[in-house]
Amino acid sequence: MTSAAHAFIVSPWTARIRIGAFNPAAEHDWPGRRTATLFLHGCPWRCAYCHNPELQSRSSMRLLSWEKIATELATHRHTIDGVVFSGGEPTADSCLPDAILAVKGMGFAVGLHTSGAYPERLEKVLPLLDWVGFDLKSDYDGYDTLTGAPGSAARATRSAQLIVASGVTHEFRLTWHHELLSEDAALLAAHFAQHLGAQRFVLQVFRPEGVTHPAIAAHSLPSADLVEQIRGLFTDFELRGELCGLAI
Structure with a gap:
């Protein structure tokens, strides 16, 4: 074994976790709470409307130290109501359970x-969580095209099932963009969430902040008819305009 490989094996998780950004006072990342939000590097999917594309790669050298984050959290202990792990896809980081x-x-x-890209990892951390925001992308048939990743529909489906079965408080949110999601696909996705028994459903209006994909329109509003059809499926529904989970 090389000395470099040995050093990696014995390195503590605090030296391996890849934190790309930190917001000590987020207003919209956990409904009803003011939170500190940590953004972890890594995501296997390439959604065109991603507003944190700089966090998709695990190889970035723009990292924050865990020690700095711990100090910041201690400083804000009395001004926040919780801590959110975001990304990227936070379950891509093997150090997430330790964090x-x-x-x-x-x-x-x-x-x-979470987008649910790693259901086996999500299952392990669910008992540790107080709330989950699940990013539902599309109906089953549209998943692989939207994410650019074969097999993503099956992974997201399994993760959605795990979240609802866990009993952890959660919301399912679906981002609307007319060039990426048809109204029929949005309705099928919403019916899927209703069938599972999702507690809360959010239809998110696309926001261009952070999005670098050049081929999609900067503005896209869902029709009133689509909003009302989805609203009718849930007792707890929100049409959300503010941007959640933007790395700053």
């Missing part, structure tokens, strides 16, 4: 933003 336990050890409630 969640560390944050809970500091006395914070913990939330997670």
